[in-house]
Amino acid sequence: MSDSDDLKKQAALAALDHVEPGMKLGIGTGSTAAFFVQGLGERVRGGLDIIGVPTSERTAKLATAEGIRLTTLDETPHLDLTIDGADELDPSLRLIKGGGGALLREKIVASSSDRMIVIADGSKLVDQLGAFPLPIEVNHFGLGATLIAIEAAARQLDQPVTLKRRLASDGTAFVTDGGHAIIDASFGLIREPEAMNLALAAIPGVVEHGLFIGIATAAVIARPDGVIWLHA
Numbered sequence: 001m002s003d004s005d006d007l008k009k010q011a012a013l014a015a016l017d018h019v020e021p022g023m024k025l026g027i028g029t030g031s032t033a034a035f036f037v038q039g040l041g042e043r044v045r046g047g048l049d050i051i052g053v054p055t056s057e058r059t060a061k062l063a064t065a066e067g068i069r070l071t072t073l074d075e076t077p078h079l080d081l082t083i084d085g086a087d088e089l090d091p092s093l094r095l096i097k098g099g100g101g102a103l104l105r106e107k108i109v110a111s112s113s114d115r116m117i118v119i120a121d122g123s124k125l126v127d128q129l130g131a132f133p134l135p136i137e138v139n140h141f142g143l144g145a146t147l148i149a150i151e152a153a154a155r156q157l158d159q160p161v162t163l164k165r166r167l168a169s170d171g172t173a174f175v176t177d178g179g180h181a182i183i184d185a186s187f188g189l190i191r192e193p194e195a196m197n198l199a200l201a202a203i204p205g206v207v208e209h210g211l212f213i214g215i216a217t218a219a220v221i222a223r224p225d226g227v228i229w230l231h232a
């Protein structure tokens with residue numbers, strides 16, 4: 001296992017200690033979340049009784065293979081805790097998510113939970129968000145107009161921006177679980193994440209974007225010198 005995978009696993013297992021019998025859990029997406037799913041599966045097979053809502057089809061498959069009982073937000077609209085990774089987080093627990101393209105379901109699930117614990121290796125903790133391009137999930141209809149509106153929003157906030165349509169590994173256009181496209185927006189460091197959050201959310205063709213503000217309640221970050229916790 002690579003050093004970075006080892007840190008991801010350490011963060012995932014530290015968060016696992018906060019899972020209690022009877023909990024309704026949101027289950028994240030990505031390589032760090034996959035370590036959490038593996039650990040959770042082991043505990044479930046050892047008798048832990050929980051139920052989970054997966055944040056992607058990929059996670060649903062993984063969790064099912066681990067023997068984790070799954071439900072939907074339609075059946076279980078209120079969750080106790082969501083555990084998920086992030087592409088970047090700052091010390092105020094503002095996040096960039098969506099590197100794996102699951103940001104819409106991830107935001108819906110985390111927002112339906114009392115608490116969200118972010119699990120990450122130390123490379124994800126930054127002073128200021130934005131080195132990682134912000135994933136923006138957009139409707140296919142009117143895509144050209146939506147791109148122009150995103151550029152206009154960036155100009156208003158005095159942020160430069162380069163937009164790239166995300167491609168899948170086979171070179172075809174990436175399509176999310178919800179059937180939408182992803183635009184990766186490089187703004188450089190985001191000076192005002194709250195203002196960016198509102199500006200992007202106000203664009204009709206934007207289905208959701210990967211800035212998570214006021215959602216995470218804690219983060220467990222594994223670094224070579226040990227595991228640290230941040231709290232909102």
Ligand SMILES: O=C(CO)[C@H](O)[C@H](O)COP(=O)(O)O
Pocket residue numbers: 028029030031032033084085086087096097098099100101102103106
């Ligand atoms: O937001 C996500 C998926 O949409 C992931 O949580 C994020 O991309 C981090 O992934 P990884 O743990 O593989 O670094």
